[in-house]
Every structure is written in C-alpha cells, then in structure tokens.
Amino acid sequence: MKKAGIYLLCLFLLQSKTTFSQEIQLPKPTQITGSIGITNNGLSIIPSFSLEKPATIVNMSxxxxxxxxxxxxxxxxxxxxWYSLFWFRYNLSPNQxxxxxxxxxxxxxxxxxxxxPTTNDSIQIQKTDRYFVLEMFPRYQxxxxxxxxxxxxxxxxxxAGTLRTLNFVTLYADISQILLSKKVTLGIxxxxxYLNIDGNDGYYLTSEISLxxxxFPIIFKSTMNKTFESKVEGSRPFLWNIKLVYPLKGVK
Known part of the structure; x- marks a missing residue:
C-alpha cells in the first residue's frame, strides 16, 4: 500500500512539473534596431514638406x-x-x-x-515648435x-504661431522583396x-523605391512626390531625393 501511495505521489509531482513548465513563458527579449541615412534633399514624414538641402536622418526602435x-x-x-520625433507605438494585432x-x-x-534684423547685421535664432501627434495604421498582407x-x-x-490642425490620410501599398537578380532586391x-492643414487641403502621389x-551594407532609396492639386502653402509641383541608408540591427 505504501509503494502504491509513493508511486501515485511521484506521478502527481511529475505531471505537475510538466504542466508548470508548459505554463512558464520566457520573457520576450528587447529588440533594438535602427538606421542612419543621408540624403541630398531632406523630405519629412509628410513628403510634401522639404528641408530643401541635404540632411541626415537617424531612426531607432x-x-x-x-x-x-x-x-x-x-x-x-x-x-x-531639423526635427525630432519621439514615437510611442502599440501593436493591436497578434504577431502571426x-x-x-x-x-x-x-x-x-x-x-x-x-x-x-538689426541695425548692423542679421542675427538668426532657432525657434522650436511643439506638436502633439496621433497615428493609426491598419494594413493587410x-x-x-x-x-x-x-x-x-x-x-x-x-x-502660438504653429500649424493648429493637420490631417494626413494615405492609401498605402508596400511591394517588397522583388528579386531582380540573385543579389539585387527591389522594393516599391x-x-x-490627402493633406489638410488648417482648412487648406491638397492631393498628392508619392513613391519610394529601394534597392x-x-x-552590401548600404540600401539605396529614392522618394518622388507629385502634387495634383493643393491649397496648402509651400506645396511644390514635384519633389524628389536620393538617400543612402545604413541599417543597424541587434537584439538585447
């Protein structure tokens, strides 16, 4: 009788250990990625806005x-x-x-x-404008x-003096991993x-091409932006740039 009791106890402990080990989930690692890019013409996250001079853009995640x-x-x-953005994002959908x-x-x-302007010379100062931004990005693969x-x-x-309200809505498509050859990959x-700034709106088409x-550690990118019709101040008929991007990858 004692042997049967010991056997049942061992079986219970083994089953409990198996169940407990299945329920334990290892903590997900912190992923750190980023990129450094240099371009002949800095284009903003809204590509109708341009720095109109070469720029360096650093992205981290x-x-x-x-x-x-x-x-x-x-x-x-x-x-x-030029600008600094500090995004906090949350993925609402399952990873798979x-x-x-x-x-x-x-x-x-x-x-x-x-x-x-002064009486003798022109002195320049740098003004910082602050913006609070919300985004939503649903997409389907x-x-x-x-x-x-x-x-x-x-x-x-x-x-005071900044743009009061800006709305930016885009129909988005990502065509990626197109093999041009065994060693060259294309993305479009x-x-x-549609852009609306304080009641003034416009319609645009933009496209980014990457090779x-x-x-080879460098990715070649080019962005082109075409204005169809716009009342937004500063919109130009056509903007483009070429950018060299060095990806940074790592997992902690």
Missing part, C-alpha cells in the same frame, strides 16, 4: 512585446537640428496575423531658423510581396494621400 519606442532625429549636414493594426503617439519638435493599408495621422500645434512603396544588394 526599441521594442518589447507589442510596445515600441521609435525616436527619429533629423539634421542638416551643417549639424543644425496577416492583418496588422498599429496605433501611436508622439511629441514632435520642429526647429525653425528665424532671422532677426495579401501575399509575401504585397501589403496594403491606410495610414492616418493627426497633428495639433502646441505653441506607392502612396496616394538592396546582397552582402
């Missing part, structure tokens, strides 16, 4: 689970800050789902150089090479978008 912190810093090649839904917010800082979705961004100026991201070479 620190993510754990469904949360991520994605800062983006842009400078002119004269080392003058073909449907993805991200929501995010950031405090954006836009740095504007303003001249101050139709195939290995094609993802389509809608991107929505809304911005509110926090300081066309977007048809990556196997065993």
């Amino acid at each position: 620190v993510s754990k689970g469904r949360f991520s912190f994605d800062p983006e810093l842009a400078f002119s090649l004269e080392a003058k800050p 789902s073909k449907f993805k839904m991200n929501v995010g917010t950031h405090l954006g800082l836009n740095f504007v150089t303003m001249p101050i 139709l195939s290995k090479h094609l993802t389509m979705g809608i991107y929505f961004l809304r911005s509110h100026g926090l300081d 991201t066309p977007q048809l978008y 990556s070479l196997q065993d």
Whole structure:
C-alpha cells in the first residue's frame, strides 16, 4: 500500500512539473534596431514638406512585446537640428496575423531658423515648435510581396504661431522583396494621400523605391512626390531625393 501511495505521489509531482513548465513563458527579449541615412534633399514624414538641402536622418526602435519606442532625429549636414520625433507605438494585432493594426503617439519638435534684423547685421535664432501627434495604421498582407493599408495621422500645434490642425490620410501599398537578380532586391512603396492643414487641403502621389544588394551594407532609396492639386502653402509641383541608408540591427 505504501509503494502504491509513493508511486501515485511521484506521478502527481511529475505531471505537475510538466504542466508548470508548459505554463512558464520566457520573457520576450528587447529588440533594438535602427538606421542612419543621408540624403541630398531632406523630405519629412509628410513628403510634401522639404528641408530643401541635404540632411541626415537617424531612426531607432526599441521594442518589447507589442510596445515600441521609435525616436527619429533629423539634421542638416551643417549639424543644425531639423526635427525630432519621439514615437510611442502599440501593436493591436497578434504577431502571426496577416492583418496588422498599429496605433501611436508622439511629441514632435520642429526647429525653425528665424532671422532677426538689426541695425548692423542679421542675427538668426532657432525657434522650436511643439506638436502633439496621433497615428493609426491598419494594413493587410495579401501575399509575401504585397501589403496594403491606410495610414492616418493627426497633428495639433502646441505653441502660438504653429500649424493648429493637420490631417494626413494615405492609401498605402508596400511591394517588397522583388528579386531582380540573385543579389539585387527591389522594393516599391506607392502612396496616394490627402493633406489638410488648417482648412487648406491638397492631393498628392508619392513613391519610394529601394534597392538592396546582397552582402552590401548600404540600401539605396529614392522618394518622388507629385502634387495634383493643393491649397496648402509651400506645396511644390514635384519633389524628389536620393538617400543612402545604413541599417543597424541587434537584439538585447
């Protein structure tokens, strides 16, 4: 009788250990990625806005689970800050789902150089405009090479003299991993978008083309932006740039 009791106890402990080990989930690692890019003409996250001079853009992403912190810093090649974005994002959809839904917010800082005329000389100061921004990005992966979705961004100026309300809506498509040869991969991201700033609106088409070479650390990118019709101040008929991007990857 004692042997039967000991046997049942051992069986219970073994089963409990197996069940307990299955329920334990290891903590997800913190993923750190990023990129450094240099371009002949800095284009903003809304490509109808341009720095109109060469720029360096640094992107970073620190993510754990469904949360991520994605800062983006842009400078002119004269080392003058252009803008700084500090994104906080959350992925609402499961990792394995073909449907993805991200929501995010950031405090954006836009740095504007303003001249101050004096009797003898013209002195320039740098003004910082603050913006509170919300975004929503639902999309669906139709195939290995094609993802389509809608991107929505809304911005509110926090300081006097800034843009009060900005709405940006784009129909988005991502055509990726197209093999041109064994060592060359093509990606195309066309977007048809609507922009409304304080009641003035416009319609635009933009597209980014990227080329990556196997065993080569630099990605070649080019963005083109065409204005169809616009009442937004500063919109130009056509903008384009070429950008060299060095990806940074790592897992902690």
